[in-house]
Amino acid sequence: MTVTQEEIMAYVDGELDDATRGRVTLAALADLDLADRIAAERALRERLKAHFAPVVDEPVPAAWVESIRAATPPAPVINLAAERARRAAPAPRWRTPAWAGAAMAACLAIGVFVGSQWHGGGQGPIVVEKGALVASGDLGRALDTQLASADGGGADGHAPIRMLGTFHREGGDLCRVFAGAQASGIACHDGGQWQLQHVLPGSAPAEQTAYRQAGSQDGALMALAQTMAQGDPLDATQEKAAKDKGWR
Amino acid sequence: MASAQFGENLVRLLPQMRRFARGLARDGADGDDLCQATIERALKSSHLWQEGTRLDAWVYRIMRNIWIDETRARSRRAQTFAPEEEGENVGVPGDAAIEAHAEMSHVDRAMASLPAEQREAVMLVLVEGFAYKEAAEIIGCPMGTLTSRLVRGREALMKALGETGIPETGGAETGGMS
Numbered sequence: 104m105t106v107t108q109e110e111i112m113a114y115v116d117g118e119l120d121d122a123t124r125g126r127v128t129l130a131a132l133a134d135l136d137l138a139d140r141i142a143a144e145r146a147l148r149e150r151l152k153a154h155f156a157p158v159v160d161e162p163v164p165a166a167w168v169e170s171i172r173a174a175t176p177p178a179p180v181i182n183l184a185a186e187r188a189r190r191a192a193p194a195p196r197w198r199t200p201a202w203a204g205a206a207m208a209a210c211l212a213i214g215v216f217v218g219s220q221w222h223g224g225g226q227g228p229i230v231v232e233k234g235a236l237v238a239s240g241d242l243g244r245a246l247d248t249q250l251a252s253a254d255g256g257g258a259d260g261h262a263p264i265r266m267l268g269t270f271h272r273e274g275g276d277l278c279r280v281f282a283g284a285q286a287s288g289i290a291c292h293d294g295g296q297w298q299l300q301h302v303l304p305g306s307a308p309a310e311q312t313a314y315r316q317a318g319s320q321d322g323a324l325m326a327l328a329q330t331m332a333q334g335d336p337l338d339a340t341q342e343k344a345a346k347d348k349g350w351r
Numbered sequence: 352m353a354s355a356q357f358g359e360n361l362v363r364l365l366p367q368m369r370r371f372a373r374g375l376a377r378d379g380a381d382g383d384d385l386c387q388a389t390i391e392r393a394l395k396s397s398h399l400w401q402e403g404t405r406l407d408a409w410v411y412r413i414m415r416n417i418w419i420d421e422t423r424a425r426s427r428r429a430q431t432f433a434p435e436e437e438g439e440n441v442g443v444p445g446d447a448a449i450e451a452h453a454e455m456s457h458v459d460r461a462m463a464s465l466p467a468e469q470r471e472a473v474m475l476v477l478v479e480g481f482a483y484k485e486a487a488e489i490i491g492c493p494m495g496t497l498t499s500r501l502v503r504g505r506e507a508l509m510k511a512l513g514e515t516g517i518p519e520t521g522g523a524e525t526g527g528m529s
Contacts, residue, residue, distance in 0.1 A: 108502055108506075109498055109499075109502055112498070112501060112502060112505060113483075113498070116476060116477075116483070118482065118483050143509065144505065147477070147505060147508060147509060147512070148477045150458065150512070151458065151462075151473070151477045151478050151508075152477065152478055152480075154456070154458040154459075155370050155373070155374060155474075155478045156370075158366070158369055158370040158373055159366040159367055159369075159370055160366070161366070161369070163362075163365045163366060163369065164383070167365055167386070167387065167390055168362050168365070170390060170391070170394070171358045171361050171362055171390060171394065172358055172362070174353060174358065174394040175353045175354060175355050175357055175358025175359075175361075175394075175397075176354065176355050
């Protein structure tokens with residue numbers, strides 16, 4: 104039988120299937136020349152490997168490690184000077200306490216979530232009016248009344264919808280980020296209605312637990328909100344004032 | 352911005368990235384430059400890395416692409432600036448400089464004399480230990496192309512390093528690989 108050069112190579116590299124591997128092994132037992140060629144290929148591989156092996160033991164330039172760690176958010180190691188500099192610098196636009204608080208609240212919204220959350224008769228949380236998706240029922244009520252600054256985004260046993268944040272979009276309309284078991288999204292107040300700008304499937308908990316982790320969608324929604332928003336999100340006082348004025 | 356986890360995984364890969372870079376670039380200083388350029392690009396495009404896929408293969412692909420671009424750019428520069436009578440020899444740029452390094456070992460010299468495409472195939476499979484399929488993906492070529500480059504690269508190395516084992520008449524077995 105013939106064993107090709109490519110097969111010898113693949114034999115040494117561990118790339119042959121079991122059947123072919125067995126065939127080559129048998130052939131090499133009967134063919135000294137073949138056995139030599141296999142040994143030579145193996146020796147070449149070992150020699151190259153051994154030649155480059157010491158590189159791995161050389162100390163890596165510290166500057167490389169520093170540049171990587173500087174570009175990736177650090178594990179919390181507190182550098183006092185850097186910390187002071189950070190505090191002295193103006194807060195970045197989207198790191199305001201309002202967003203941080205909202206995200207935090209979204210992480211642990213308290214409430215028991217059950218199947219029939221959207222009460223209020225046959226009407227669902229979202230209806231189509233004149234070609235636009237409009238919030239109705241519980242969702243409409245939640246958008247009208249719940250404050251993101253309240254505990255758990257204002258969620259309670261009756262309206263298990265959390266408000267994650269409130270902001271102005273370009274043009275001045277107020278928009279709100281919400282998350283619920285059936286749907287999550289962003290709605291903007293326009294013409295006296297909450298029009299849905301983004302809708303994602305809700306994040307119903309797999310099991311009914313008192314504590315519920317924020318879905319990964321919360322993060323996606325907050326990112327969307329940041330791209331839509333003009334200026335900072337509303338803080339608790341501003342949000343309350345906006346509610347009192349009917350979100351106009 | 353890349354996550355801290357991404358950063359730490361990248362830090363852990365640095366020693367072997369450096370090994371691959373040195374093999375490709377044929378020289379310690381050039382290898383480190385290549386490694387640094389790779390780190391910068393990996394950080395800049397970290398959002399393109401898909402969680403759950405192999406970070407090492409991803410980083411090697413970046414390194415290999417930077418190196419190929421650089422090799423081509425050098426080759427162009429050499430062709431542009433070399434006097435005409437030297438223009439014949441620019442196919443493998445830097446050979447003269449490589450040979451001038453008297454301290455280079457046999458293996459370094461043998462590796463340096465390989466065409467780039469064979470050298471990267473040899474590095475990925477024999478030194479870095481990637482499977483053929485993975486190596487072909489890093490290079491972005493079909494498996495068959497990878498294995499034929501490997502065969503030719505190994506033959507050249509055997510010859511240069513004086514390993515025995517390939518009979519002169521073995522052409523029938525390796526024919527048709529290219």
